[in-house]
Amino acid sequence: MKSSNELRNILRSIDRKSYPAYKSLAGCYDFDSFTLFIDHVQGDPFASPSAFHVEIPHGSADFPEAYYKRTCSRIALQDFLTRRLASSFEDYNFKAKGSGKSGLLSITRCGQTVLERSACEITDTKIIVRFHIGLPAFGRTINAGEAEKILFDFLPYCVEKSLYYKKTNKSELEAAVFLSEDQDYLRKLLREEKLIAFVANGSILPRKSGVSDLPLDDSIPFTSPSSMERTFTLPHYGEITGMAVPQGITLIVGGGYHGKSTLLLALQNGVYNHIAGDGREYVITEDTAVKLRAEDGRSIRNVDISLFINALPNKKDTSSFSTPDASGSTSQAAGVVENMEAGSRLLLIDEDTSATNFMVRDDFMQQVISRNKEPITPFLERARELYEKEGISTILVAGSSGAFFFIADKILQMDSYRPVDITDHVKALCMERTAPRIYGENYAAPDFKRAFSACKRRPDSNSLQKKNNSDKGGRNEHMKIKTISRDAFSIDKETVDLRYVEQLTDFEQTAALAHLLGYGLKQLADGSHTVRQTVHIIYELLDKKGWAPFCGAYIPCGLAKPREQEIFACLNRYRG
Numbered sequence: 001m002k003s004s005n006e007l008r009n010i011l012r013s014i015d016r017k018s019y020p021a022y023k024s025l026a027g028c029y030d031f032d033s034f035t036l037f038i039d040h041v042q043g044d045p046f047a048s049p050s051a052f053h054v055e056i057p058h059g060s061a062d063f064p065e066a067y068y069k070r071t072c073s074r075i076a077l078q079d080f081l082t083r084r085l086a087s088s089f090e091d092y093n094f095k096a097k098g099s100g101k102s103g104l105l106s107i108t109r110c111g112q113t114v115l116e117r118s119a120c121e122i123t124d125t126k127i128i129v130r131f132h133i134g135l136p137a138f139g140r141t142i143n144a145g146e147a148e149k150i151l152f153d154f155l156p157y158c159v160e161k162s163l164y165y166k167k168t169n170k171s172e173l174e175a176a177v178f179l180s181e182d183q184d185y186l187r188k189l190l191r192e193e194k195l196i197a198f199v200a201n202g203s204i205l206p207r208k209s210g211v212s213d214l215p216l217d218d219s220i221p222f223t224s225p226s227s228m229e230r231t232f233t234l235p236h237y238g239e240i241t242g243m244a245v246p247q248g249i250t251l252i253v254g255g256g257y258h259g260k261s262t263l264l265l266a267l268q269n270g271v272y273n274h275i276a277g278d279g280r281e282y283v284i285t286e287d288t289a290v291k292l293r294a295e296d297g298r299s300i301r302n303v304d305i306s307l308f309i310n311a312l313p314n315k316k317d318t319s320s321f322s323t324p325d326a327s328g329s330t331s332q333a334a335g336v337v338e339n340m341e342a343g344s345r346l347l348l349i350d351e352d353t354s355a356t357n358f359m360v361r362d363d364f365m366q367q368v369i370s371r372n373k374e375p376i377t378p379f380l381e382r383a384r385e386l387y388e389k390e391g392i393s394t395i396l397v398a399g400s401s402g403a404f405f406f407i408a409d410k411i412l413q414m415d416s417y418r419p420v421d422i423t424d425h426v427k428a429l430c431m432e433r434t435a436p437r438i439y440g441e442n443y444a445a446p447d448f449k450r451a452f453s454a455c456k457r458r459p460d461s462n463s464l465q466k467k468n469n470s471d472k473g474g475r476n477e478h479m480k481i482k483t484i485s486r487d488a489f490s491i492d493k494e495t496v497d498l499r500y501v502e503q504l505t506d507f508e509q510t511a512a513l514a515h516l517l518g519y520g521l522k523q524l525a526d527g528s529h530t531v532r533q534t535v536h537i538i539y540e541l542l543d544k545k546g547w548a549p550f551c552g553a554y555i556p557c558g559l560a561k562p563r564e565q566e567i568f569a570c571l572n573r574y575r576g
Contacts, residue, residue: 004031008148015144019045022135022142033060034159036151039130039554045100045137051556053130054159061127062165067177068122072273076180078120079275080173081163083110085120085129088158095154096146101134103146105154107557112213112280113272113505114180118512118547118559129163130557175276178236183273185235186284193244196286196346196393197267198232199224200242204279205259205266206417213505215279225421228410240282243419245395248409249383252397252419259417260397261350264291267395268348268503271563286393289346290339290565291502293353294328298497299575302456304446307382308333308358311375318375320456324575328355329376334572336379340390341448341457341532342568347386349379350397360401363436381440383407390445403436405429448532459520459534459571460527479522481514483507489514491521494576501569508560513570515550515559516542520571531571539564 007029014021023041033056040051058065068074089105096103107129108119121128133155136146161167186198199205201224206216224243231241252260270285306318309330326334332355339347351359360380384407386392398404405411411426412419483489486507487499491514504510516538524534547555562570 001028001030001035004029004036004152007036008152011144011148011151014142016138017142019043019137019140019142022050022147031156034163036155042101042135045098045102045134045140047101049101049104049106049132049134051130051554052133053128053555053557054163056127056129056159056163058126061163063127063168064165067173070181072180072184073177074122075116076114076177076273077173078117078122079110079114080176081127081129082108082117082120084162084168085131085158086110088162089131092150092154092158096136096143096150098134098136098143098146099139100137102136102143103150104132104134105150105158106133107131108508108560110275111506112274112278113269114275115272115506115509116561117508118551118555119557121546121555127163129159130555132557179276179281180273182234182237183281183284186232186240186282187287189232190284190286193230194247195244196247196250196289197245197270197395198230198242198282198284199245199263199266199270200240200282201229203242203266203281203283205262205283207265215277219279220417223418225412225419227421227423228419242282246410247391247393248387249393249407250395250410250412251404251408252395252412252414253399253422254414256399259414260399261352262417263412263414263419264348264350264395264397269505271503272505286346287563288342288344288565289348289503290342290344291348291350292332292335292339293350293500293502294355294358295326295331295335295500296328298326298331298500298573299324300326300330300334301572303334303337303572305330305333305337307337307443307445308377308379309375310377311372313375329358331355332358332379333376336386337446338568338572339565340392340446342535342565344565345392347392347394349394351399351401352397354379360403360436362401362403363434377440380404380407381437382443384438385440385443389443406435407438455530457531458527458529459525459531479518481518483511483514486510491518491574491576494574496570496574498570498573501566501573504562504566506560508558509562509566512550512559513562513566515547516562516567517570517574519550521574521576531568535564535567535571538567 020043025038026041028035028037035055037053042050067077086107093105094103108117119130136143199222203222204215204219205222206219208214208216228243230244231239233239254260266280266283267285268291270283271287271289274280301322302320304319305321309318357376358379360378380403383394405426411423413422480492488495488497489510520534520538541549
C-alpha cells in the first residue's frame with residue numbers, strides 16, 4: 001500500500017500529460033483514517049467516470065455494533081451511509097473544472113426502498129463504500145491541480161462528514177435502523193399469524209405520478225375496515241393498527257378510480273422496506289409475493305402448464321411446453337407455474353393486465369363452446385386448489401366478472417381510496433345465484449422435486465458456449481453485459497426483456513440481474529442443474545460471498561440485490 005503523499009507526487013508528475021497517464025494512479029493509498037482504492041481509471045474524460053472505493057475499519061468509523069450485526073440493521077445502515085455520502089457529493093459535484101465528466105462525484109441515488117447495494121458494503125471488520133469520480137482534464141490532457149482538489153480536499157471532507165459515527169446525526173440514524181427492524185419484525189409476524197399482508201392505518205398509498213415514487217400530496221390516508229383491523233406491538237414503534245389480510249383468496253373490487261390498483265401496487269411493493277416519509281413504511285407483504293400478468297410474446301421453455309392448458313388441437317405436449325412467442329393466456333399459465341417453482345406463496349393479479357380467457361369463462365360461453373373444445377382451465381377453477389393444496393394465496397383486483405365472488409375468502413370494496421369489507425353482503429347475494437364452476441378437473445400440480453433425470457427444466461447453454469469458448473478451451477470470461485434500462489439488459493447480443501417483471505423497483509436491480517445471469521450461464525448452465533438448483537446456488541453465493549464472484553476484476557458501484565423471485569423471472573425470460 002502506498003501513502004497519500006505518494007499519490008500526490010504521482011499526480012503532480014503526470015500533470016499535462018495525455019489523459020491515459022491517469023491509469024498509473026490505479027492502486028490503494030493510505031489516508032490515515034481510511035484507505036482509498038482506485039479500481040478502474042477511465043481512458044478518456046468523456047468516457048464513463050473512474051471507479052473508486054474507500055475502506056474504513058470499524059475501529060475508526062465507530063458505529064455501534066448493534067447497527068450492523070443483524071442483516072436488516074446492516075442493510076439499513078448501508079442505505080443510510082449511501083444517502084449521506086450522496087448528499088455530501090452534491091455539494092462538491094463539478095466544483096473541480098475541466099472537459100467532459102471532469103469533476104463529477106457520484107454514488108448511487110437511492111429511491112424510496114431500502115435495498116442491499118454494492119455502493120456500501122459492511123463486513124465484520126470494515127465499511128466499504130464505492131463511487132465514481134470524473135478525473136479532470138484540459139481537453140484530453142491531465143489537469144492534476146483540479147484532480148488534487150478532489151482527492152485531497154473534497155473527497156476526504158465528504159468521507160469524514162458522512163461515514164463516521166462521530167459526525168452522524170445520532171437520532172436520524174437510530175430512526176432509520178429502528179424503522180427497518182420494525183418492518184422486518186412485522187414481516188416475520190405475517191407468517192406466524194397466517195397473514196399475507198398488513199397495511200397500517202394512516203398509510204399514504206397513491207404516488208405523485210407514473211414516473212415518481214414519491215407520495216402524492218393531500219392523499220386520503222388509509223383506514224382499515226374494522227372487521228379486518230389488527231393491532232401489533234413492534235419492538236421500537238410500539239402499538240400499530242391496520243388492515244391484516246389473511247391467507248386465502250382476497251378480492252379487491254370497486255368503481256374505476258377508487259383505488260383498487262393503487263392498493264395492489266402498494267402491496268406488490270410491500271415486499272421491500274421503505275424509508276421514513278414514504279407513506280408505505282408499514283405496508284408489509286409476504287416476502288415471496290409475485291405480481292402476475294399476461295406477457296404476450298414472451299419465451300417459454302419446458303414449462304408444465306398442464307394444470308391450466310391441456311388437449312391442444314395440434315397435440316402439443318403441455319407437460320413440457322415451449323414456445324418463443326406465447327399468447328397472453330399461455331404466458332400467464334406459465335407465470336403461475338414458474339412462480340410455484342420459485343416458492344412464491346402469494347400471487348397478486350390485476351384483471352386489467354390479465355388474459356380474460358385465462359382468468360374466467362362464463363356459463364353462456366361454456367354453453368356455446370363446450371368444455372371438450374376448450375383446452376384452457378381458467379384460473380377461477382384452480383385458485384382455491386392452489387391455496388388448499390399448495391398453500392398459495394391470491395389477492396385479485398376484479399372489475400368485470402362476479403364469478404370470483406364465489407371463491408373469495410375476503411372481499412374488499414374500494415370506495416374513494418377507503419376499503420370496505422363487503423364479504424358477508426356479497427356471500428349472501430351469492431346464495432341467491434347459481435354458482436359457477438369453481439373446481440376444475442384433474443388437479444395435478446407440477447412435481448418440482450421429481451427425479452433429476454425426468455426434469456427438463458435444466459439450463460443448458462451449449463450453443464452459447466460453443467459460440468463463445470476460446471480456442472484454448474474453458475468458459476468465456478468476457479461476456480458483454482449491458483444494462484439498457486430498468487426493464488431490460490443484454491448479454492452479448494441477447495436482450496432479456498423484464499418490462500413485465502413489475503416488482504423490480506430500481507435500475508440497479510436489473511444491473512445486478514445481468515451479472516447474476518452472466519455468472520449462471522458461465523458457471524452453471526451445463527445441463528447438470530435444474531432451474532431451481534441454479535437460482536438457489538446463485539442466491540446462496542450472493543448471500544455468503546457478496547458481489548465479488550459475479551463481478552470480475554472489481555465490484556462496481558451500481559448494483560442492488562434482487563429477490564430470488566426476480567432471478568427466477570430473469571432466467572425464465574432468457575431466450576439464449
